[in-house]
Amino acid sequence: MPMYAFKGLSPSGKxxxxxxxxxxxKTLRQLLRKDGVLVTSFELSKGGKAAKEQNRKKGGLSRDVDLGGLLGGVKKTEIAAFTRQMSTLLKSGIPLAEALGALVEQVTNIRFKTPLSEVRTNVNEGMxxxxxxxxxPKLFDELFxxxxxxxxxxxxLDEVLTRLADFLENAQKLKSKVQGAMIYPLVMVIVGAGxxxxxxxxxIPEITAMFTSQGKTLPWNTRLLIWSSSFLGKNILWITIGLIISIVLFLKWSRSKDGQPIWHRFVLGLPVLGQLVRTINVGRFARxxxxxxxxxxxxLRSLDTAKQIMGNVILQRAIDDAKKAVSEGESLAxxxxxxxxxxATMIHMVAVGERAGQLEQMLERVATTYEAEVDTxxxxxxALLEPLMLVFMxxxxxxIVFSILQPIMDLGQISGPK
Structure with missing residues (x-):
C-alpha cells in the first residue's frame, strides 16, 4: 500500500x-475527510521519476518529499525491536505481509515508517x-x-529473525558499554583542559604581574610559567586553529589507505588499549x-560479512587471508x-568446534566469553586511566602553585634594595 505525504486544513482552519x-x-482524501481534514496537496513519499510523474498528473506538490536521505535518524534499537516483533508475529502464524502491515502501523518514527511501507508494498507485489x-542498505546491512x-x-525465517534480534541487541549492549566507559575520561580531559x-x-597573568614589576631575577620555573601564560594568551586563537587542523589531518591520515594500517597496528600493540580493541573485535567477529x-x-559469505563488522584493518586482512585458505580446503582454526x-583460546575453541561439527555453537560460546571479558x-x-589523568592534572x-608561592615566600628579598 503506497504512503502519501499530505498537506491540508483542519476543521478550525489551521x-x-x-x-x-x-x-x-481518492482513498486518501476519503480517509482524511473522515478525520475532518481537507486535503490541499499530496504526493507519494517514495522517490523516483515514477512517483514524481504520478504526482504531477494528480496535481500534487511540485517537489518530491525524499525522506530516504534522513534515514540516519533511525536507531539500531528500533531496528532490533522491529526484528524481534516480526519474529514474534511470524511464530504466531501470522502471514508475512500481514505482519509487516501491523508493524508499519505501529512505527512512529516517520524515517523508519516510510521504508518499511515500501518493503511491505514490494512483498505484497511478490518480491x-x-x-x-x-x-x-542504510537500514538493513548485508548481514541482515x-x-x-x-x-x-x-x-x-522466524527462527532466523530471533537470532538476528539477539545479535543486534547484544551488539548494541556492547557498544553502549564501550561508549559509557569512555565518557568519564573524555569529560575529565575537556574539563581539565578548560x-x-x-x-x-x-x-596567572594577574598574580605574576607583581613579580615582574619588582625587576628581580625570578626562579626558572616562575619565568617558564610567566612565558607560557603570555604565549598562550597572545596566541590562543592560532593555537586553537592549529590544534583543529592537526586533529583533522590526523583523522584523514588514520583513515587513508597508507595510514590506516600503520595506525591500527600501533593501536593493537598498546599495552592495555590494544588488548581491549582486540577483545572487542574478536567478540564481534565470533558473534x-x-x-x-x-x-x-x-x-565464505559469512566470513566476508563478519570481516566488515570488525573495525581494525589488520584483523580484516587476517580474515581475508582466512577466507582464501578456507576456500582452498584448509580449516578455519x-x-x-x-x-x-x-x-590462542579462541583458536583452540574454534578447532574443537570444527572437529565436533559444532562450529556455530562454539563460535557463540567464544563470543559470550570475549564479550564478558570486555567488561573486565x-x-x-x-582504572588505569583515571589515576594517570589525576597525576597529570x-x-x-x-x-603552577609552587611557581607562584616560591617568589611570594621570598617577597621581602625581591622587594628589598637592589
Missing part, C-alpha cells in the same frame, strides 16, 4: 501535514523479503539481508560468524592461527 497509507489518492530489505535470505530459503586554559590566560552460520549462510592476530578489560582500562596544578 494548516496540517503528515503521512498516510492509502490505496489511491522476497530479503530483496525488499536490500533496497534500503543475508540472514533473512537464508531464513526464507530454509523456511525458518580549567588549565582559564588559569593560564586569566588568573557475527556464529549467528550467520547458524542461519544457514554459506561460510589453522588459518586464524597463522595470522598471529587471534587469541574496560574496567581495567578506566595534579602535577600541572602543583607546578
Amino acid at each position: 494548516s496540517v501535514s503528515g503521512m498516510k497509507d492509502a490505496d489511491s489518492p 522476497s523479503l530479503a530483496d525488499a530489505l536490500a533496497k534500503h 539481508v543475508s540472514m533473512v535470505r537464508a531464513g526464507e530459503i530454509a523456511g525458518n 580549567i588549565m586554559a582559564v588559569l593560564m590566560i586569566k588568573v 557475527t560468524l556464529g549467528t550467520m552460520l547458524n542461519a544457514g549462510v554459506p561460510m 589453522q588459518t586464524l592461527k597463522k595470522s598471529g592476530q587471534f587469541p 578489560k574496560l574496567g581495567r582500562f578506566t 595534579g602535577g600541572a596544578v602543583s607546578f
Whole structure:
C-alpha cells in the first residue's frame, strides 16, 4: 500500500501535514475527510521519476518529499525491536505481509515508517523479503539481508529473525558499554583542559604581574610559567586553529589507505588499549560468524560479512587471508592461527568446534566469553586511566602553585634594595 505525504486544513482552519497509507489518492482524501481534514496537496513519499510523474498528473506538490536521505535518524534499537516483533508475529502464524502491515502501523518514527511501507508494498507485489530489505542498505546491512535470505530459503525465517534480534541487541549492549566507559575520561580531559586554559590566560597573568614589576631575577620555573601564560594568551586563537587542523589531518591520515594500517597496528600493540580493541573485535567477529552460520549462510559469505563488522584493518586482512585458505580446503582454526592476530583460546575453541561439527555453537560460546571479558578489560582500562589523568592534572596544578608561592615566600628579598 503506497504512503502519501499530505498537506491540508483542519476543521478550525489551521494548516496540517503528515503521512498516510492509502490505496489511491481518492482513498486518501476519503480517509482524511473522515478525520475532518481537507486535503490541499499530496504526493507519494517514495522517490523516483515514477512517483514524481504520478504526482504531477494528480496535481500534487511540485517537489518530491525524499525522506530516504534522513534515514540516519533511525536507531539500531528500533531496528532490533522491529526484528524481534516480526519474529514474534511470524511464530504466531501470522502471514508475512500481514505482519509487516501491523508493524508499519505501529512505527512512529516517520524515517523508519516510510521504508518499511515500501518493503511491505514490494512483498505484497511478490518480491522476497530479503530483496525488499536490500533496497534500503542504510537500514538493513548485508548481514541482515543475508540472514533473512537464508531464513526464507530454509523456511525458518522466524527462527532466523530471533537470532538476528539477539545479535543486534547484544551488539548494541556492547557498544553502549564501550561508549559509557569512555565518557568519564573524555569529560575529565575537556574539563581539565578548560580549567588549565582559564588559569593560564586569566588568573596567572594577574598574580605574576607583581613579580615582574619588582625587576628581580625570578626562579626558572616562575619565568617558564610567566612565558607560557603570555604565549598562550597572545596566541590562543592560532593555537586553537592549529590544534583543529592537526586533529583533522590526523583523522584523514588514520583513515587513508597508507595510514590506516600503520595506525591500527600501533593501536593493537598498546599495552592495555590494544588488548581491549582486540577483545572487542574478536567478540564481534565470533558473534557475527556464529549467528550467520547458524542461519544457514554459506561460510565464505559469512566470513566476508563478519570481516566488515570488525573495525581494525589488520584483523580484516587476517580474515581475508582466512577466507582464501578456507576456500582452498584448509580449516578455519589453522588459518586464524597463522595470522598471529587471534587469541590462542579462541583458536583452540574454534578447532574443537570444527572437529565436533559444532562450529556455530562454539563460535557463540567464544563470543559470550570475549564479550564478558570486555567488561573486565574496560574496567581495567578506566582504572588505569583515571589515576594517570589525576597525576597529570595534579602535577600541572602543583607546578603552577609552587611557581607562584616560591617568589611570594621570598617577597621581602625581591622587594628589598637592589
